[in-house]
Amino acid sequence: MERQKGVAGCSREFSLESAVQEAEELGTLLSCSFGPGGRAALVQQPTGQLTVTRCGWAVLKAVYEDIQEPPNPIRRILLECAGKIENCLGDGVKCFIFMLSALLKHVQQLKGSRSRLITEFSRLQMSVAQLTFLEYGTAAVADHCCKITSTFFHTRFPVSVSLSLEQVFHKWLSRYLTRDCDVISTLHHLYKNFAVLCVHQQLGSRSVCDCHVVAGFLVSRPAFNLCNPGPHVINVLLFGDDSDGALDVIDVECEVNSFLNEVSDDVPTLLLTSHILSDLMLFSLRRKKVVVLHGVPQAEAEYVSSLLQRNVPIEVKSAIEGTLECTWLGLLEVNHLVLCGPTETLSREYASSCLGAIRLLLMTAKHRTLVKAGGWFERTLNFKLISKLEPIYQRQSVFSVTSRAELLIRHQQYRNLKEEGDNIEKLSSEISLLSCCDSEKELVSVAQALLCTDRDVVLAIAGSLLAVPHKLDKSPWCGHRQAFESLAFKAQIIQHVISAAVQILRIGSMVNISKASKTFPNQ
Known part of the structure; x- marks a missing residue:
């Protein structure tokens, strides 16, 4: 009897509504340190050690002391997915949380069978996973890596610190990424032996400007x-x-x-x-x-x-x-990277960020398509998805609506589509700026992979894409600098978002089946 009460309690705890609440809680926790205008978070770990960081995964680890096995099953899924993103991509935890939270909100408003949604999202997940992107030649890899890591450091540290870190990191990286080297093997070597090839130390009288590279x-x-x-x-x-x-x-x-x-x-x-x-x-x-x-x-x-x-x-x-x-x-x-900081915490954060930059390059270094940072990819992809669908106002007649609340929802959806349509000229001009990098062709392939027969599912994904640029509306991106991200990296985040949504929906469906079997037992 006690075991049945425990199962019932877990069933009540695991629902789509609670998943939305958990994702929103994590998003609120990470929003203050998002983007180049974000603030560093000072968090205290269970051991009492203080951590100053803007890394999303570091903040989650410091706040949730039971991150390996949290008592809340939904939080466990979200934290496990965030950990996979950090291990695979090296960055993107905040974007993942924001997009997943928005996607779950949209799914919560959809009507119909959950099994239908699971089928459509699973198909989209496989479709995105099968995407292929253009690869760089060896000669252009150094410039490609510099653009990606510059943006990475500007999202982690203030401008003065990020400029010093990216300069010494690029100097150290360029000594290994020669013209004739195998880029992926070299990056694997640096990632595997980073703890040996990097020295980070506390020097109270010296700042990050004193970081340098030692030959030998x-x-x-x-x-x-x-x-x-x-x-x-x-x-x-x-x-x-x-x-x-x-x-x-x-x-x-x-x-x-x-x-x-x-x-x-x-x-x-x-x-x-x-x-x-x-x-x-x-x-x-x-x-x-x-x-x-x-x-x-x-x-x-x-x-x-x-x-x-x-x-x-x-x-x-x-x-x-x-x-x-x-x-x-x-x-x-052999070249040694020496990182200096006024405190042990900051010097350790510098080293952790450099290791994350190498992990990010491992995933993106061979893909040559770059897109502008600051929500440009999400806005453009949202527009391409919406433009491939028939407008909701034409697809369903408002005269078939029987309730005032549903009519208001239809009008709001139409206004959202109209606002996206008003940005056509701006988006087209931005696309032309990167046409030399084949970004238009790659964006179309991503949009095509996200299309399915269910328009509501596509609209939910399109709406979730806007969660990232909405967080950055009031944050100027790196001032006068041009910031870039890898398109393959952004596509990987979308794949992880859809995968997490499928996992939550499947477990929620199993919980509902368990509830139904208890409500209507076999006679």
């Missing part, structure tokens, strides 16, 4: 016995993951003794290991005039080992980055 690799440990900087043969002792304590001091000493037997006195040698050596081992190595780097993080040791060539001398010298004593290794084709 910085090991986050000082070297012992480094009396004469210069070429050294580097040997790395890797013992694997010793998290279970399988290795002891004797094992390490055996490896070091074996290494000492092979050391040549002719060439200066440096030993790099992730283990902390005993004083006896350090003394033995000093007698052999071996430079020691011990206690190096496992990830750094493995990365250095993967780039070394056997018995090839490499430049080694001591270095100081802010308050951090480290060792510089002259590894070819």
Whole structure:
């Protein structure tokens, strides 16, 4: 009996109305930090740590301490979908929440069978997923990445901070994205090893303007016995993951003794290991005039080992980055990104944003079609969808309406269509500005993928598209700068919005079936 009460309580909790309320709650939470005119949010995590950020996913993680398993099933679905967008796209969580909230509102007003809506939305989801976009040549990738990441940083930080961050990030990125490189593989390499290739630190007397790029690799440990900087043969002792304590001091000493037997006195040698050596081992190595780097993080040791060539001398010298004593290794084709901030929280936010920019580029770098930011894509796509439908005022006669409330709704829908029609000249002129990028052709393909036999469903999607530009109406986009977004990135957000709506509708339909079976039990 108690279990049945719990199921009934969950059924009452999961409804389309409650889904709209949850989406609106999340949208209200994120709206203050949306767009270039948004404000940074100061939120306190469950651990007591303060976070200053404008990243939508970071705000959600900080506010909802039970983000992995929230008690509310609808909130769980919304947060899981937002997490997938952050992991797949690197950005777009706020746009996703705004569009999904608007779409659920429109669906709530639609009449008819929920199974029909689920079928139509599922078909549209598959249609958008099958879209293909034009790809860039390797020579144009650097300019393409700069435009996308510039817009990305301007939505995360004030203008002065974003300009400094994008400048140092583009400088660091351009050293890897050469003309002959494999762009996707290079970006995967940077994303996988970002924690190793980036140093972020708190420097109270220095600002973000002091961020810079260092050619070579910085090991986050000082070297012992480094009396004469210069070429050294580097040997790395890797013992694997010793998290279970399988290795002891004797094992390490055996490896070091074996290494000492092979050391040549002719060439200066440096030993790099992730283990902390005993004083006896350090003394033995000093007698052999071996430079020691011990206690190096496992990830750094493995990365250095993967780039070394056997018995090839490499430049080694001591270095100081802010308050951090480290060792510089002259590894070819390696560049270190050094991010500085007045506080640890801000420097960590700078590093998190740079990692998000790489994740965004991984999804969009190979697609060459760019569209203007600031709601241009959503407004234009909305117009194209509406223009492909017959006006509601012609499709259904107002004389067939039997209630005053329904008549008012029809008139409001007609006024909305008329307002969109009044923007034809403006939208056409904006489309012509990007005709060289084939944006017109790509937009038509997206609009065609969103069309289905049910006009009400298409109108609901078209209405949800306007949620983003309405949030940006009072926010000038990056001042005099031209901001761009990838069209493939925007299409991916639409796909996630439709997918989340289908998931909510399906679970809601199952809940309704469960309620009906309890109301009318089999005799």
